[in-house]
Amino acid sequence: MALLDTRKEDIEHHLSKYPDKRSAIMPLLYIAQEEYGYITEEAMQEIAELLDVDITHVKGVVGFYGMYYDKPKGKYLLYICTDLPCALRGAEEFSQHVCEKLGIQPGETTPDGIFTVENVMCIGACHRAPVMQVNFHFHENMDEEKADQLIEDLRREVKATEPYRSE
Amino acid sequence: MAHILLRELDIPNIKDIDVYLAHEGYQGLRKAIAEHTPDEVIDIVKASGLRGRGGAGFPTGVKWGFVPKDVFPKYVAVNADESEPGTFKDRQLMENNPHQVLEGALICAYAIQAEAVYIYIRGEYWDIADWLDEAIEKARARGFIGENILGSGWSCEIYTHRGAGAYICGEETALLESLEGKRGHPRLRPPFPASVGLYGKPTVINNVETLANLPYILDKGAEAYRQFGTEGSPGTKIFCLSGHVNNPGNYELPFGGETTLRKLIFELGGGTRSGKPVKGILPAGASGAILPATDEVLDTPLDYESLRPFGSSLGSASLIILDESVNMAWAANKMIHFFSHESCGQCTPCREGTYWLRRLYERLERGEADLYDVETMKNIAAQMLGKSICALGDFATNPVLGTIQHFGEDYEAVLGGDGSGDASPDEKEAAATEAAAD
Numbered sequence: 001m002a003l004l005d006t007r008k009e010d011i012e013h014h015l016s017k018y019p020d021k022r023s024a025i026m027p028l029l030y031i032a033q034e035e036y037g038y039i040t041e042e043a044m045q046e047i048a049e050l051l052d053v054d055i056t057h058v059k060g061v062v063g064f065y066g067m068y069y070d071k072p073k074g075k076y077l078l079y080i081c082t083d084l085p086c087a088l089r090g091a092e093e094f095s096q097h098v099c100e101k102l103g104i105q106p107g108e109t110t111p112d113g114i115f116t117v118e119n120v121m122c123i124g125a126c127h128r129a130p131v132m133q134v135n136f137h138f139h140e141n142m143d144e145e146k147a148d149q150l151i152e153d154l155r156r157e158v159k160a161t162e163p164y165r166s167e
Numbered sequence: 168m169a170h171i172l173l174r175e176l177d178i179p180n181i182k183d184i185d186v187y188l189a190h191e192g193y194q195g196l197r198k199a200i201a202e203h204t205p206d207e208v209i210d211i212v213k214a215s216g217l218r219g220r221g222g223a224g225f226p227t228g229v230k231w232g233f234v235p236k237d238v239f240p241k242y243v244a245v246n247a248d249e250s251e252p253g254t255f256k257d258r259q260l261m262e263n264n265p266h267q268v269l270e271g272a273l274i275c276a277y278a279i280q281a282e283a284v285y286i287y288i289r290g291e292y293w294d295i296a297d298w299l300d301e302a303i304e305k306a307r308a309r310g311f312i313g314e315n316i317l318g319s320g321w322s323c324e325i326y327t328h329r330g331a332g333a334y335i336c337g338e339e340t341a342l343l344e345s346l347e348g349k350r351g352h353p354r355l356r357p358p359f360p361a362s363v364g365l366y367g368k369p370t371v372i373n374n375v376e377t378l379a380n381l382p383y384i385l386d387k388g389a390e391a392y393r394q395f396g397t398e399g400s401p402g403t404k405i406f407c408l409s410g411h412v413n414n415p416g417n418y419e420l421p422f423g424g425e426t427t428l429r430k431l432i433f434e435l436g437g438g439t440r441s442g443k444p445v446k447g448i449l450p451a452g453a454s455g456a457i458l459p460a461t462d463e464v465l466d467t468p469l470d471y472e473s474l475r476p477f478g479s480s481l482g483s484a485s486l487i488i489l490d491e492s493v494n495m496a497w498a499a500n501k502m503i504h505f506f507s508h509e510s511c512g513q514c515t516p517c518r519e520g521t522y523w524l525r526r527l528y529e530r531l532e533r534g535e536a537d538l539y540d541v542e543t544m545k546n547i548a549a550q551m552l553g554k555s556i557c558a559l560g561d562f563a564t565n566p567v568l569g570t571i572q573h574f575g576e577d578y579e580a581v582l583g584g585d586g587s588g589d590a591s592p593d594e595k596e597a598a599a600t601e602a603a604a605d
Contacts, residue, residue, distance in 0.1 A: 030329065068331055
């Protein structure tokens with residue numbers, strides 16, 4: 001199914017915002033990522049055709065920006081800021097705890113495909129560290145207990161929505 | 168003192184357009200359009216002395232004045248890419264007082280007669296972009312955005328545009344490149360964006376906090392605005408306080424006068440969490456040189472110029488406080504890691520310089536560096552200064568040179584190595600593996 005079939009309205013909305021349609025590349029990449037979990041080769045090709053640019057240009061943009069993924073990632077993308085201000089408030093230990101809890105290293109995805117953890121640069125929540133984002137939504141003033149609870153809740157959510165998934 | 172910017176602290180729920188309207192909301196825009204020509208608005212902003220809050224402190228009205236009158240269309244880009252480590256002020260404005268930001272952007276757009284405003288907001292502020300979109304629709308429904316705004320004959324749209332995790336896009340020309348659907352590589356200047364900006368058209372790029380000052384200035388006048396702050400740095404500033412303090416957060420204070428690091432750290436910030444003395448202060452996030460916490464530094468009234476004698480700058484006032492438990496070489500390593508990650512890769516001195524600095528700091532962290540490596544760090548920094556298109560390469564030298572200058576003993580404390588300056592056997596092996604993988 002092409003993006004234009006499933007997200008026509010959103011795509012047209014973004015195209016209408018700019019005098020040059022190439023500007024819509026970033027919002028369209030986000031749409032592709034929402035639809036497929038990551039930005040597939042086919043989606044890049046479709047976006048290139050929609051915007052009248054070469055697919056090389058699309059790939060260049062995908063590669064440049066940290067929030068675009070051209071490979072499958074976990075259903076829940078956990079960003080943990082371990083930059084200086086957060087590190088001064090225990091973020092590195094916090095990240096280590098989350099990784100141990102999930103049995104993976106930063107940058108890795110759990111074998112069941114549910115979680116990817118990334119240690120990221122400053123995300124603008126230094127005053128509420130440790131901070132974590134789940135699919136770009138903030139969870140602030142975190143501690144190990146809250147993280148454990150959040151991970152359990154997200155696991156339960158996956159089970160509820162995908163009962164066929166075996167662990 | 169009532170707040171000019173963080174007004175939700177005085178007026179709860181000011182993010183609601185009705186509450187905002189009940190408290191002089193959109194009065195600045197109304198007055199600008201009803202009582203002044205676009206040029207007069209520029210003159211008022213010049214007279215107010217408002218300076219850009221993104222870090223450079225350039226006079227806002229002067230920046231607007233560079234825009235040619237006879238070239239159309241024109242654009243406004245709002246820099247909401249807030250990504251400097253230790254900065255979280257624009258976010259609070261957009262979350263809690265979004266209409267003041269929109270009103271400020273509209274005043275700017277009216278002054279230069281722009282036909283569209285693009286709010287470039289960092290992708291990690293995902294929800295905030297959605298809330299801004301809602302606020303835009305509310306403002307449109309009241310006639311502040313769209314066709315023939317307030318009967319002026321002038322039309323303007325506002326759109327949000329999400330970034331995608333690239334610090335460099337906070338640099339204004341990289342932001343424009345990104346808005347044009349490209350990799351965020353800063354442009355060579357001249358020409359400056361005021362004449363050749365977005366899509367090659369005249370463009371003003373202003374920071375969120377800068378714009379949030381404008382409704383007050385247009386509503387109450389330049390003189391009223393100048394009652395706050397100093398002659399050279401008028402108005403109030405949001406100080407972002409983070410790190411080893413009890414009460415981190417945003418604090419809005421007038422420039423100069425009683426606004427000092429001592430007041431921010433000990434009075435408002437409640438001192439350090441550990442109770443240990445403050446060792447160093449990063450006044451401008453990772454981009455400004457570190458300051459040792461001497462009495463002289465702590466008691467200096469803060470404005471755009473006052474930290475210069477100490478070899479640093481106020482930048483966007485992102486104060487990261489470090490107590491005595493911190494080894495400053497470790498802190499520099501964190502910052503170099505940041506710059507190495509965020510260098511866009513366009514200019515060789517910055518791309519390679521930050522890469523090699525990172526390697527040297529990792530060697531230091533492993534206890535394998537010697538004095539020769541510290542000298543190499545300084546040499547690399549010297550080779551980066553002034554040699555790149557944008558300021559990132561320059562900023563990246565600050566953590567290195569600042570910490571070595573003020574906290575050289577911290578480096579000595581972690582030195583190891585055999586004094587030859589050569590790589591350790593482990594490192595040679597790692598380099599060989601890396602080369603083989605390439």
